[in-house]
Amino acid sequence: MLINCVVYEGGTKLADIPVSEISEHILLPGCFVWVALHDAATEELDELQTEFGLHPLAVEDARHGHQRPKVEEYGSSLFVVLHLLESSEGNESVTSLGELNVFVGKNYVVSVRNRSKRGFVDVRERCEREPGLLRNGPGFVLYALMDAVVDRYFPIIDALEVELETIEQQIFTKGAARASIRRLYELKQRLTLLKHAVAPLLEGATKLHGGRVPQICAGSEEYFRDVVDHLSRINTSIDSIRDTIGTAIHVNLSMVTIEDGEVVKRLAAWASLFAVCTAFAGIWGMNFEHMPELKWRYGYAGAITLIATTCCYLYYRFRKAGWL
Template identity: 70%
Template structure:
């Protein structure tokens, strides 16, 4: 569905125009057309392909969706794929993966947003509020869209880091080993979702500043460098989180091993105590007629007392060694 179709000239908004008039304004000097679509149908994409003369391969990628983040050149135009990572309001802890495809030429910008509820009206308002920058044309709009997408990653990674800190505190709580492992692996999955959105985009965006860059980005290279700096920072945070999660999993498994060792020691201590009882009972339970203790009046009491004393000494020793 069509969200906006606006023509700009010399950094200021000229008019909202219908799609059928796009080709007329593309020939105006110092003007460019900015079109925004949401969940575009194949028919809408075909219409935009005719109006902007888009490359067939780029349109095909946008039609199929679920693309890896990338920035590709097709002649004098750019095709950019950015992944939108958003929390699901009704399901805390889950992440929705959307996508925005941006077609950028010298005199047009076409953004196609898919599987995402959060739009880019704020980006348009920001650009219109900075006409001196909007004069750079479609290159600045591409930067503004990329910057908005990257800025949305920061709250996600802050949320993931907070959750990781909570799990780390719970690792040393008794009886939480299984739940901690499940939470850590679930968190690891969400971290990887963000990694798959950030790492390819970092590699692709690095081509938009320094050295040879597409002509529409020539005047805004420092802005793309700022985006790359943000992506580098996020990527480093993700790598640190992955390392921390791996360490937390190892610590949690170590705590499980320690817990099992404690149980083993307790069982061994009680087995030793009962072994003493069994040994004494076995000695006096032998069927020999000439055992002197069998005819003694206080032999039974002595045997019970000896067993109690021996078991008490063992209990005290194991208690002192913290086996019980």
């Protein structure tokens, strides 16, 4: 679905135009066209491929989706894939994974947003408020889109850190170890989604500010360096959280083992008490002929007293040792 198709000249907006008039405006000196699509149909991508001369391999990637974040050069044009991580309202935990495909040439920008509800109207407004920077052309628009996507990662990483801290506070709560392990694995899965979005993009974004910078990005290198800096910070935080999660999982598993050991000790203590009763009952239940105590007038009372005394002593010792 077409969101908008706008032509810019010298950093200012000229007009909204239909797709059929794109070829007329991109031939004008100092002009470039910015087209935004949402869940684009095959026919729309084919039409834009014809209008801008987009590389067929890049169009195929955008059509099929589910691509790894990347920055690829096709001659004098760029094709950039970014992952869009979104969360439900009031909850920063990752709930869906979208994708933004950006085609960039010397006189055009085509952004295709897939499986995502949150648009980039604010990015267009920001660019139009800064005509001095927008004068740099499609390269600055690419930076603005990448910067917006990366900035949306920060609330997610903050939410993951807060959730991890909450779980850590409950690690030594009795009986919470098994539930904590499940929450930690769920947290690790969401962190993995973020890692898959950040790490490849960090690798690709470094091409846009150092070494042989694509001509399209000339004049905007320092802005792309800022994006790389943000990605590096997020990537470092991800690695730190992942290490902490691994440590927390080991601690929780140790707590489960300790709790199981406590149960085993209690069962062993009670089994010992019953074993004493069973041992005495087994001895006096053998009915041998020469067992003087069996004919003793106070034999029954004495046996019960001995069993009770022994059990009480063992109970005291187990209680003192912390087994009961």
